[in-house]
Amino acid sequence: MLLTNPSQTVCKSYDLGSNPYKPELARIISIDPMVEDNYLFRFRFEDPDLNNSFQYRPGQFMELSVIGVGEAPISISSTPTRRGVIEMCIRRVGRVTNALYRLKPNDLIGLRGPFGNGFPVEEMKGHSLLIVAGGLGMVPLRSILLYALDNRQDYDRIILLYGTRYPDHLLFRSELEAMMYRSDVECHLIVEKPALSPDTPEWRGKFGLVTDLFDDVKDLDVKRSYALVVGPPIFYRFVLTKCLDMGFSKDHILMSLERRMECGIGKCGHCEIGSKKVCTDGPVFTYWDVINLPEMI
Amino acid sequence: MKVVKLPKSKVEEFLSSLQDFGEVIIPKEKTEHPGVYYFDVMENPSEMAWEYLRTIIPPKKYLHKPREVIFKFHKEQGYQEVIEDKETKRILFGLHPCDIHGIKILDVVFNRDYMDPYYYARRKNTVIIGLSCLPDEKCFCKSMNTDYVEDGFDLFLSDIGEDFLVAVGTSLGDDLVAERAHLFSEVEEEDRRKYLAFRKKRNESFRLELDISDLPYILDLEQKSPIWDELGKRCLTCGSCSMVCPTCYCFNVYDTLNLDAKSGQRIKQWDACLFKDYALVAGGHNFRENRAERVKNRYYHKQFRMVEQYGKPSCVGCGRCIDACPAGIDVVEVLTKVREGSYVTH
Amino acid sequence: MSKPKIGIFGLTSCAGDQLMILNCEDQLIDLANAVDIRDWEMAKTNNDEECELDIALVEGSVAQVRDIENLKKIRKRSKILVAIGTCAVWGGIPAMKNDVPRDIMLKEVYGDKVEFIESKAAQPLSSFVKVDYNLPGCPIEKDQFLQMMASFLNGDMPEILNFSVCSECKMKENICQIVYKQEVCCGPLTVAGCGARCPSHNVPCSGCHGPIEEVHYDAEAKMFQRKGIKPEEIIRKMQVYAAPAWMPEKLMEELQHESK
Ligand SMILES: Cc1cc2nc3c(=O)[nH]c(=O)nc-3n(C[C@H](O)[C@H](O)[C@H](O)COP(=O)(O)OP(=O)(O)OC[C@H]3O[C@@H](n4cnc5c(N)ncnc54)[C@H](O)[C@@H]3O)c2cc1C
Ligand code: SF4
Ligand code: SF4
Ligand code: SF4
Ligand code: SF4
Ligand code: FES
Numbered sequence: 001m002l003l004t005n006p007s008q009t010v011c012k013s014y015d016l017g018s019n020p021y022k023p024e025l026a027r028i029i030s031i032d033p034m035v036e037d038n039y040l041f042r043f044r045f046e047d048p049d050l051n052n053s054f055q056y057r058p059g060q061f062m063e064l065s066v067i068g069v070g071e072a073p074i075s076i077s078s079t080p081t082r083r084g085v086i087e088m089c090i091r092r093v094g095r096v097t098n099a100l101y102r103l104k105p106n107d108l109i110g111l112r113g114p115f116g117n118g119f120p121v122e123e124m125k126g127h128s129l130l131i132v133a134g135g136l137g138m139v140p141l142r143s144i145l146l147y148a149l150d151n152r153q154d155y156d157r158i159i160l161l162y163g164t165r166y167p168d169h170l171l172f173r174s175e176l177e178a179m180m181y182r183s184d185v186e187c188h189l190i191v192e193k194p195a196l197s198p199d200t201p202e203w204r205g206k207f208g209l210v211t212d213l214f215d216d217v218k219d220l221d222v223k224r225s226y227a228l229v230v231g232p233p234i235f236y237r238f239v240l241t242k243c244l245d246m247g248f249s250k251d252h253i254l255m256s257l258e259r260r261m262e263c264g265i266g267k268c269g270h271c272e273i274g275s276k277k278v279c280t281d282g283p284v285f286t287y288w289d290v291i292n293l294p295e296m297i
Numbered sequence: 298m299k300v301v302k303l304p305k306s307k308v309e310e311f312l313s314s315l316q317d318f319g320e321v322i323i324p325k326e327k328t329e330h331p332g333v334y335y336f337d338v339m340e341n342p343s344e345m346a347w348e349y350l351r352t353i354i355p356p357k358k359y360l361h362k363p364r365e366v367i368f369k370f371h372k373e374q375g376y377q378e379v380i381e382d383k384e385t386k387r388i389l390f391g392l393h394p395c396d397i398h399g400i401k402i403l404d405v406v407f408n409r410d411y412m413d414p415y416y417y418a419r420r421k422n423t424v425i426i427g428l429s430c431l432p433d434e435k436c437f438c439k440s441m442n443t444d445y446v447e448d449g450f451d452l453f454l455s456d457i458g459e460d461f462l463v464a465v466g467t468s469l470g471d472d473l474v475a476e477r478a479h480l481f482s483e484v485e486e487e488d489r490r491k492y493l494a495f496r497k498k499r500n501e502s503f504r505l506e507l508d509i510s511d512l513p514y515i516l517d518l519e520q521k522s523p524i525w526d527e528l529g530k531r532c533l534t535c536g537s538c539s540m541v542c543p544t545c546y547c548f549n550v551y552d553t554l555n556l557d558a559k560s561g562q563r564i565k566q567w568d569a570c571l572f573k574d575y576a577l578v579a580g581g582h583n584f585r586e587n588r589a590e591r592v593k594n595r596y597y598h599k600q601f602r603m604v605e606q607y608g609k610p611s612c613v614g615c616g617r618c619i620d621a622c623p624a625g626i627d628v629v630e631v632l633t634k635v636r637e638g639s640y641v642t643h
Numbered sequence: 644m645s646k647p648k649i650g651i652f653g654l655t656s657c658a659g660d661q662l663m664i665l666n667c668e669d670q671l672i673d674l675a676n677a678v679d680i681r682d683w684e685m686a687k688t689n690n691d692e693e694c695e696l697d698i699a700l701v702e703g704s705v706a707q708v709r710d711i712e713n714l715k716k717i718r719k720r721s722k723i724l725v726a727i728g729t730c731a732v733w734g735g736i737p738a739m740k741n742d743v744p745r746d747i748m749l750k751e752v753y754g755d756k757v758e759f760i761e762s763k764a765a766q767p768l769s770s771f772v773k774v775d776y777n778l779p780g781c782p783i784e785k786d787q788f789l790q791m792m793a794s795f796l797n798g799d800m801p802e803i804l805n806f807s808v809c810s811e812c813k814m815k816e817n818i819c820q821i822v823y824k825q826e827v828c829c830g831p832l833t834v835a836g837c838g839a840r841c842p843s844h845n846v847p848c849s850g851c852h853g854p855i856e857e858v859h860y861d862a863e864a865k866m867f868q869r870k871g872i873k874p875e876e877i878i879r880k881m882q883v884y885a886a887p888a889w890m891p892e893k894l895m896e897e898l899q900h901e902s903k
Binding site (some may be wrong): 330335363531532533534538554555568569620621 | 789790793807821822831855856859861865866869
């Protein structure tokens with residue numbers, strides 16, 4: 001009776017018993033303020049089997065439910081190579097995220113996913129990764145950064161360029177500062193202005209824009225590299241030009257986009273841009289996709 | 298395809314007998330508004346409005362509900378699935394080809410990539426029995442290539458005067474016929490001729506035409522056409538056109554909390570890309586801030602993006618949106634104007 | 644957690660919204676258990692008229708001088724102030740005749756002898772104090788009210804609807820009053836929430852919930868004119884409820900411009 005036989009269409013979840021809308025209970029393990037209104041939450045599924053078998057790709061996202069309030073799509077910031085805990089860096093902006101900030105460790109929330117395509121970790125094997133983050137763009141990129149470091153042999157050079165306006169806004173600061181002393185990753189951080197708050201450790205690094213850091217990238221074989229670029233709209237304008245100037249081809253520049261989402265699974269329509277659904281075709285798109293879709297940025 | 302014959306004198310008996318299978322949904326006329334139709338549960342076969350052409354809301358309301366509870370939740374116990382009408386067996390009777398095509402499109406949307414268990418549960422319990430029709434001045438299914446159906450139904454009734462020709466589309470449809478074999482008879486040469494005559498008459502009755510050749514390409518070129526601003530000035534963004542469209546599927550998900558502040562329900566409700574908050578994200582950024590962009594989106598989604606995504610447009614030419622728009626915005630007029638490059642609408 | 648302290652107040656109003664709260668029969672006990680109603684003149688005695696409140700629900704428009712003082716006092720003592728009902732949110736029916744000078748209107752209504760009412764042009768609460776949440780309706784809808792209270796109890800701000808009555812009207816599968824009956828229906832301008840009560844009873848929407856965020860006055864006016872409805876008729880119909888707050892100059896101008 002059903003015309004589109006689901007087993008013939010490309011069904012990512014063709015399991016009649018499973019409901020992709022159903023949030024599974026997860027418990028908050030810890031909440032760490034990283035920067036103002038930007039906390040790192042650690043979650044674990046209540047069901048131990050699910051927690052052990054849970055797999056995802058860097059760049060994918062989950063739908064997080066604060067029970068009784070609603071849902072919000074949130075990227076996974078942890079890496080699938082370190083099982084057992086899901087980390088998410090969540091900014092307080094509206095109803096759901098405010099309600100989440102009221103919760104305490106050990107409280108229950110709902111999680112469903114993972115959704116979206118994520119970064120093409122297989123295709124990128126053997127290539128160098130130039131990871132460029134602006135502001136909160138570090139959130140989805142941290143997952144691929146840690147993933148690549150945990151699979152170090154699969155990738156050539158791993159370079160991180162990350163900038164924010166103030167040192168107060170640098171996410172994962174201590175973790176990233178520690179990376180500056182490692183030889184297997186080239187980590188470059190930059191801020192525009194000195195610290196705002198006296199509580200923020202003093203900034204001894206560079207001052208300027210993230211685009212300035214491109215000068216530190218020497219002898220990169222762009223034909224054997226991918227640029228992974230995530231940041232605020234104005235950041236894209238300048239960073240993309242830099243990447244193109246370096247000689248990156250448009251389909252080796254990857255970006256992660258955000259849109260309004262109500263379902264995460266390609267049904268509700270809200271996240272559509274051009275002919276793509278950010279939730280199922282994205283959130284990771286190539287620059288080629290982006291320039292070919294009206295309304296993209 | 299197997300075709301049998303059902304005399305009109307026996308069709309009410311046929312309808313009644315279908316109630317053995319499950320709930321029978323038929324088009325009915327609104328008592329207080331003659332000439333206006335809606336789908337509803339049949340209590341008596343005499344309620345069947347054989348002459349109906351289009352209902353206010355398409356039969357999608359039985360598959361993708363205007364508003365449904367999808368979970369009950371509790372802060373300690375989490376989410377418990379609720380699928381409304383999960384076990385209800387239903388026959389949608391009297392669907393015209395455009396509405397059957399509409400369901401075919403929803404089938405793809407709701408089952409591609411991920412299965413939507415709410416849609417699927419109801420869809421798999423639904424039998425579709427089609428019915429032939431004669432177009433009015435708002436029908437343009439012929440232009441959209443949705444004026445006939447080759448599949449997507451279990452049975453399809455074509456009116457040839459004294460009788461219906463009944464095409465059998467599925468094995469279940471075959472069973473429905475076999476179980477009521479005494480009502481049906483063989484198709485004869487004369488019936489075939491009657492059908493061809495009916496078909497010819499129907500083909501000649503279309504008064505509204507829309508040229509869709511190359512339309513996605515033309516739309517792509519006309520992204521900045523002044524017509525979208527013109528429409529933005531006229532449209533009230535009331536959303537009626539999307540609510541009544543057999544292929545509009547957009548929805549919102551939201552939670553309602555009970556007074557204990559612990560339990561409640563998660564709800565899925567029809568939404569439309571014409572509404573202001575449709576593409577609004579936290580922090581106040583709206584990807585389709587002004588009205589013109591949102592009206593334009595409805596046309597682009599149906600005639601351009603669906604073609605790219607699924608290989609055909611998601612307008613089936615049913616004419617409902619033309620009927621429903623208080624501002625008198627007419628999809629055929631708009632798309633014709635875009636093609637002609639004459640941008641002022643009336 | 645201690646129960647939130649609530650006060651319910653009426654300014655110049657018909658008390659319809661307060662009645663609606665009293666009419667939440669099945670849920671009233673739950674509500675009374677969940678909150679601590681400290682001050683509700685209409686429904687109880689022994690009110691504490693000075694205590695601090697977590698939530699103040701205020702009905703009615705500001706249409707008398709003393710309303711302003713009362714309102715400011717309520718604002719001072721409450722953390723969250725909610726305008727309930729279209730009068731409180733938009734001015735409502737009392738604001739319908741704001742264009743008539745007060746002294747003339749007072750004479751018309753009460754005759755020459757009355758002196759105790761210091762009447763003024765009716766205005767919504769937000770003209771005088773900060774309003775944290777608006778729950779329109781004439782009267783408010785029970786379900787919306789209960790859901791709002793549940794959200795407050797949970798510490799959230801309730802969601803704000805931002806689409807028009809037409810969508811609810813179509814979901815109810817009503818005939819369109821504009822299309823089929825050439826009636827002036829305020830549905831496209833009016834915020835949803837009522838479940839399209841009036842069109843479901845075959846009566847055009849009179850806009851009692853007040854406008855959506857993005858009202859399209861010009862399009863609406865032109866649309867009715869194209870249907871041959873006179874400007875006076877449109878204004879008369881649209882002015883009943885929240886009109887003064889959301890209709891006047893722009894629509895007027897548009898109509899006059901069109902009719903030339
Ligand atoms: C793929 C993806 C990944 C994301 N990753 C993160 C992340 O790692 N960390 C983080 O802090 N934020 C992330 N966001 C943004 C986050 O989803 C929004 O900030 C969040 O939905 C706001 O919800 P709210 O209820 O608190 O805000 P409100 O403003 O109250 O939200 C109102 C409504 O808008 C929707 N909405 C608002 N903003 C967005 C948005 N940007 N994207 C989608 N829906 C939105 C919500 O679902 C809700 O229905 C991501 C968004 C997307 C699409
Ligand atoms: S767009 Fe209009 S004519 Fe086309 S299917 Fe939808 S309601 Fe029918
Ligand atoms: S995007 Fe608009 S036109 Fe497309 S299905 Fe959704 S409401 Fe309909
Ligand atoms: S029905 Fe007409 S006025 Fe309403 S949103 Fe659709 S096009 Fe606009
Ligand atoms: S009757 Fe009124 S509320 Fe209903 S669709 Fe028509 S204009 Fe909108
Ligand atoms: S979030 Fe619903 S379609 Fe993408």
